[in-house]
Amino acid sequence: MATDSNRFQAIISHCKEYGFIFPSSEIYDGLGAVYDYGQWGSELKKNIKDYWWKSMVQLHENIVGIDAAIFMHPTTWKASGHVDNFSDPMIDNKDSKKRYRVDHLIEGKAEELEQQGHQDQSEIILKEMDTLLAENDFDGIKKLIENNKIICSVSGTANWTDVRQFNLMFSTEFGAVSSDEEDNKIYLRPETAQGIFVNFLNVQKSGRMKIPFGIAQIGKAFRNEIVARQFIFRMREFEQMEMQFFVRPGTQMQWYEHWKAQRMQWHLSLGIPASKYRFHDHVKLAHYADAACDIEYDFPIGFKEVEGIHSRTDFDLKKHQEFSRKKIQYFDNDLDESGKPYGNYIPYVVETSIGVDRTVMMVLSEAYEEQDLSTEEKKDSRVVLKIPVHLAPIKLAILPLVKKDGLPEIARSLMNDCKPVFNCFYEEKDTIGKRYRRMDALGTPFCVTIDHQTKEDNMVTIRYRDTMQQQRIPLDQVKNIVKEAMDV
Numbered sequence: 484m485a486t487d488s489n490r491f492q493a494i495i496s497h498c499k500e501y502g503f504i505f506p507s508s509e510i511y512d513g514l515g516a517v518y519d520y521g522q523w524g525s526e527l528k529k530n531i532k533d534y535w536w537k538s539m540v541q542l543h544e545n546i547v548g549i550d551a552a553i554f555m556h557p558t559t560w561k562a563s564g565h566v567d568n569f570s571d572p573m574i575d576n577k578d579s580k581k582r583y584r585v586d587h588l589i590e591g592k593a594e595e596l597e598q599q600g601h602q603d604q605s606e607i608i609l610k611e612m613d614t615l616l617a618e619n620d621f622d623g624i625k626k627l628i629e630n631n632k633i634i635c636s637v638s639g640t641a642n643w644t645d646v647r648q649f650n651l652m653f654s655t656e657f658g659a660v661s662s663d664e665e666d667n668k669i670y671l672r673p674e675t676a677q678g679i680f681v682n683f684l685n686v687q688k689s690g691r692m693k694i695p696f697g698i699a700q701i702g703k704a705f706r707n708e709i710v711a712r713q714f715i716f717r718m719r720e721f722e723q724m725e726m727q728f729f730v731r732p733g734t735q736m737q738w739y740e741h742w743k744a745q746r747m748q749w750h751l752s753l754g755i756p757a758s759k760y761r762f763h764d765h766v767k768l769a770h771y772a773d774a775a776c777d778i779e780y781d782f783p784i785g786f787k788e789v790e791g792i793h794s795r796t797d798f799d800l801k802k803h804q805e806f807s808r809k810k811i812q813y814f815d816n817d818l819d820e821s822g823k824p825y826g827n828y829i830p831y832v833v834e835t836s837i838g839v840d841r842t843v844m845m846v847l848s849e850a851y852e853e854q855d856l857s858t859e860e861k862k863d864s865r866v867v868l869k870i871p872v873h874l875a876p877i878k879l880a881i882l883p884l885v886k887k888d889g890l891p892e893i894a895r896s897l898m899n900d901c902k903p904v905f906n907c908f909y910e911e912k913d914t915i916g917k918r919y920r921r922m923d924a925l926g927t928p929f930c931v932t933i934d935h936q937t938k939e940d941n942m943v944t945i946r947y948r949d950t951m952q953q954q955r956i957p958l959d960q961v962k963n964i965v966k967e968a969m970d971v
């Protein structure tokens with residue numbers, strides 16, 4: 484049985500063994516902080532994206548979705564501030580040559596202190612770090628690291644360089660021109676949001692959108708993360724689900740609170756209890772924000788950010804207007820309190836930004852259970868993924884008891900009836916017990932067994948993943964039972 488401390492490793496191994504997530508290009512020993520989704524991981528990921536899209540776009544008449552390109556004009560990133568500001572303070576250990584993000588280094592120390600029972604000291608060091616980072620006091624940060632005797636885990640020394648900023652964007656060249664030319668340098672987008680901002684007018688005008696309205700997008704983002712050792716929590720290539728909500732200036736705080744509540748509601752709708760979530764208000768605001776918080780989930784590695792909610796002011800649209808020299812404004816013909824139209828303005832933006840991969844990790848962390856099923860007579864156990872039905876990669880496993888006597892034919896006919904509606908899995912190998920266990924490990928909520936009796940009475944055995952209870956039901960009810968359970 485996995486203890487709390489090795490639960491995370493157990494989940495990573497499970498993901499690999501059962502076709503959810505593999506290290507990228509593993510035959511070449513993998514690529515740091517890059518992962519591939521396998522046959523079941525990609526189904527889970529797709530279901531999460533579909534669920535987000537449905538709740539954000541389909542269910543909101545004033546939110547539309549787009550799919551912008553990953554490559555964007557390089558000026559985008561100058562305007563957005565990413566060229567100058569999208570960097571993290573880092574420190575190098577002179578002996579091991581290993582580079583660390585200072586906040587991760589200090590958080591690591593704080594965690595160590597907490598584990599040793601020094602809760603007070605842990606809180607003090609974190610508070611001090613927040614203050615120093617908010618003031619960009621890099622000398623102070625270095626002193627904090629030295630005073631707390633933080634050492635490099637590789638060299639074991641505290642021989643540190645000064646703290647410096649490193650940009651996190653990946654760059655590449657565009658077209659067939661020499662790579663030395665700065666002008667041809669383009670970036671892999673570090674957030675999907677800018678694809679929304681540069682299309683604000685296109686969408687607003689072509690869709691005749693009226694403020695307040697939102698534009699949503701799901702897509703890849705890239706960051707050259709320096710410390711990337713927490714499985715799919717911190718990747719160099721990852722996916723975001725973002726929504727920019729455009730509002731009248733002055734109303735942004737009201738919308739910020741609205742989206743905080745809405746997004747928390749979405750998280751709770753995944754069946755995860757409220758006690759596993761918390762809000763974390765930002766002390767050091769990003770260069771574009773006037774308020775920001777994270778929704779954190781209690782991962783096996785502790786409470787960590789899954790989603791960010793940011794009130795981004797009019798920073799981005801204003802900057803794109805300035806750099807593109809194109810007017811990016813909205814004419815609001817609603818009347819203000821004095822009876823005059825609000826007129827032209829640059830909208831303010833409230834953003835919700837959630838990582839797809841972190842959501843996958845959250846769902847898997849919540850779902851993973853190792854159960855001891857031993858009785859006095861025999862030892863037994865199972866690993867089960869209690870994934871919500873609508874997110875589960877496979878909804879229904881169809882299992883003929885034996886490979887003969889006409890049972891596969893009945894099973895195949897059920898498969899053909901159900902597979903256009905939801906994902907099914909057909910399996911006739913191994914004992915039924917082994918097949919059930921395998922489906923538990925993949926998070927399949929329903930298994931249906933076709934046996935000899937089925938030929939007589941058209942009844943099948945349905946087995947429920949979470950309770951392991953079994954029930955005889957009419958064959959022709961199977962599809963509806965699964966369909967109803969998928970409804971959210």
Ligand code: GAP
Pocket residue numbers: 673674675676706708715716717718719721722723725788789790791834836837838839840841
């Ligand atoms: N547009 C705002 C933005 O990008 P962020 O807080 O930097 O804000 C939003 O990122 C979300 O993207 C995070 O809450 C996280 O879920 C996800 N994310 C960010 N960096 C990530 C990384 N390196 N690997 C995996 N997910 C990441």
